Structures are given as structure tokens and as C-alpha cells.
Amino acid sequence: METSTILHNFILDELVKGRKKTIGDDDDLLAEGIIDSLGILQLVAFIEEKFNFTVPDEDVVIENFMSVNALSKYLDQKLATKH
Amino acid sequence: MTRKLLLLNGIAIIFAVYHHAIYWAITAINFWGHRFVSNATPQLLSSPNLFALFLRITDQIGGVAVPAFLFVSGYLYGFSLNRQIIGQSYRFILKRIYYLLIPYFVWSTLTVIFRIIEGENYPLARLIRVYLFGEADGPFYYVPLIVQLIVLSPFLFRAAKKYPLLSIGFVFSFQLLSTITWYFKMLNITPLTPLIFFNIFKSSYLFSHSLWFLMGSLFFIYRENIITMIKPLQRWTWLLLILLFISSQIEFQLLINANGSNWLNTQSSILTKGLYTLLILAYAVFGEKIPSYQKIEYIGANSYGIYLTHVIVIEIAARLLYHIFPYLLGQTVILLAVLVFMGITIPLALMNFSKKFSIKPLYSFMWG
Numbered sequence: 001m002e003t004s005t006i007l008h009n010f011i012l013d014e015l016v017k018g019r020k021k022t023i024g025d026d027d028d029l030l031a032e033g034i035i036d037s038l039g040i041l042q043l044v045a046f047i048e049e050k051f052n053f054t055v056p057d058e059d060v061v062i063e064n065f066m067s068v069n070a071l072s073k074y075l076d077q078k079l080a081t082k083h
Numbered sequence: 084m085t086r087k088l089l090l091l092n093g094i095a096i097i098f099a100v101y102h103h104a105i106y107w108a109i110t111a112i113n114f115w116g117h118r119f120v121s122n123a124t125p126q127l128l129s130s131p132n133l134f135a136l137f138l139r140i141t142d143q144i145g146g147v148a149v150p151a152f153l154f155v156s157g158y159l160y161g162f163s164l165n166r167q168i169i170g171q172s173y174r175f176i177l178k179r180i181y182y183l184l185i186p187y188f189v190w191s192t193l194t195v196i197f198r199i200i201e202g203e204n205y206p207l208a209r210l211i212r213v214y215l216f217g218e219a220d221g222p223f224y225y226v227p228l229i230v231q232l233i234v235l236s237p238f239l240f241r242a243a244k245k246y247p248l249l250s251i252g253f254v255f256s257f258q259l260l261s262t263i264t265w266y267f268k269m270l271n272i273t274p275l276t277p278l279i280f281f282n283i284f285k286s287s288y289l290f291s292h293s294l295w296f297l298m299g300s301l302f303f304i305y306r307e308n309i310i311t312m313i314k315p316l317q318r319w320t321w322l323l324l325i326l327l328f329i330s331s332q333i334e335f336q337l338l339i340n341a342n343g344s345n346w347l348n349t350q351s352s353i354l355t356k357g358l359y360t361l362l363i364l365a366y367a368v369f370g371e372k373i374p375s376y377q378k379i380e381y382i383g384a385n386s387y388g389i390y391l392t393h394v395i396v397i398e399i400a401a402r403l404l405y406h407i408f409p410y411l412l413g414q415t416v417i418l419l420a421v422l423v424f425m426g427i428t429i430p431l432a433l434m435n436f437s438k439k440f441s442i443k444p445l446y447s448f449m450w451g
Contacts, residue, residue, distance in 0.1 A: 018445065018447055038387075062163065
């Protein structure tokens, strides 16, 4: 499964909590209230468990976590370097 | 660090539930003794016997919950507001406040209904206080407090970024001044006329708690500098923690002796506040993963819903135990463990229930 689909599903199933029925890949997750700030911590925990790598603190910035697209782009880059 | 915050949130909510379960342990020992022994006598909590010390020490440690929540919030708002202009910040903030306030109103109302069934009266003035100041039950004060801090967060964050020492100095002074008013109250001192201005700091959670929120934002901005500065001081940090812990316990006894009461809210003393500040800092700098950390992270991720509901849950649990299993009331440690377990698992079960079925669209309005 593609990174963006995995992230999209996790966000929709676990973090949106009924606030929206669908989310776009470019939707601003925080500004549009799709997820709350604790959701960012859950996203980091999910990524670390699912993709088996530690997200460095300096990478936990709004630019990387703004949308599903931004996050999957960041993750794809990281996973490519890892392999 | 990011992962540690979720764990800290989980530890904090367990401590918060424990802190409120203690009330029922004290009630069981002092007022429900006839249910498990025939010649029950109330336990004296004002003298430092083993039972009282156990409750005092664990209650004091459990009190770190709200400072820890505020630290995590401060850090996350630092993350969310970084590089945003004020207008953008408020767009995000309004959404956040919306999902904090609706569950707060729902659970405040349910708590009031529960209390009315128990026979309490709610005249209009009291009802207004319930919703405005979070007086539905003990822990509800946290919601108006965090909402105020969130509203102020774009300014606090900018101040922390531009003037870190000055901003921390300011909020520390506010905390100190509000704590002085607490000592006045504890020692039955009426402030002299020139000191009457202290009263504006009285009972203000914003003044007494904003330090930890700002500390979280500062930790987000200056994480590396703070870690580099504190890491070599590990031994001194532990030593200072032990000193603060012992001295705050001695202070507790002295205040009880001076005040003549049976029990005090230790969280308000300046030594305990210092202890909490250092505990959080030590955790952020030296903290490591602990066993079952994923389960605690899960609890941490659902902390707001647990926080709003646990008081009613543990009250019902304690009253049920009184009727169906009174033997447990005399086993304080087991009683506390049962109440904490129920105070966490029952709200979690309710949350999962509402997530799975057709009431999912209402989930955020119930649990945040």
C-alpha cells in the first residue's frame, strides 16, 4: 500500500473522530481542525511503529505534518534514505 | 522527545485519576468504616502515621498531572503556532477551543444532573459559575484554564521566542504571588493594606499555572539548548528533587499543625510547585521508555475524554463497592487500584463504543 493511503486511512480512522467524513490529501490538518495537537503525537507514534524508524525531533515541524501529502512526501524521502 | 510527550500525557491522566480516587479512599476509611469493621474509628490524617504518609506522598506525586498536561499543551501549541502569523493562529485556535468546550459543556451538564439527583441545589448564580469557572466538579477548572492559555498562546509563544528569560521570569512571578495568597489563607493571615493588591492573584489558576504552559513552549523552541544545559547536571537534578520532596513533606506537616486541618491540598505550596517543575524538566531531559509504554500512550491519546468523565465514574464505582463489596473499602491500596482501573477503563470503553457505532459523528462533541 502507498504511504499516502496508509496515512490517509490512519488519520481518517483514528484521528478525525467524526469531525469530517472525508479528507483531501492537501487539506491543512491542524488549521482546518481535522486533527488536534495530540493527533500530531499519535501520528508520530504511528509512523514510528508502522515504518519502524524514529522521527527525529527536528523533523517534527508544521511543514512536514501540515497535510497528508506533506507527510507522505517527508516519509517517502526518509524511507528512501533509510533503504 | 515527541513520543515522550504522549507517554507523559498518559502518565499524567493516570495520576489525575489516582488523585481523585484518594478522596474516596479517605471517605472509606473515615466515614464508611462501619461497613467493614464493627468498631470503626476514623483515621487521623493530621498526624504522620503510615496510612497518612502513604496518601500524602502519593497524592503529592499524583498532583503533577495538571502541570504535565500544561507542559505538553505548551509544547504542542509551540509546534502548531510556529511560523504562523497571528490571524492563521486564531483560525486554528478557534477550531481547537470549539472541540474543547462542547464536551466540557456536555459533561458539566451531566455532572450537574447527577448532583441534582443526589439532592444538590443549583441556583442560577451557581450554574453560571459551573460553566464559566469549571465548578461542575473538582477537575473541571482545567478546561477554562487551558482555554485561556490557548487564547493567549500566540502572544505567549512570541514572548517565549523573543524574550525567553523575561517571559519565564514574568510567569514565575505571577505563580509566586498567587502562591503567597495561598499561604495567607493557610495561615489565616489577613494581608496588610499595602499588600491588598495580592488579592488579584487569589484563586487564579491562570496566574498559578501558566508557568508550565510557557515552559512547554520554551522547551519546544530551545529544546537542544535546555537539554545540553541540564544533561550534565543529572546528579544535581536528582539531589534537588529529593530535597524538594522531603522539604515539601515537612512543610505539609508544619502547615497542617499551624492550620489545624486534617488534610491540605499540597499542590498549592511553592515547594511542591518547584518539585513539579523539576520533575517535568527531569522527565523531558532524562526520561526513557517504560514498560507497557504503548498502552500508556493510548491512554494519553484519549486523556481529555477520561479527564472529563472519570470523577463521576469513580464516584459511582466507590458507591457500588460500598453496597456490594464493602470489604474492599478497608483495603486502601486495593481500593485505589480498583478505582483507578475503573476510572480509566470505563471512559475508554465508552469512547470505543461511540467510535464504532452510528454515533461516531458525535464523538468529538462527547470526548474532544
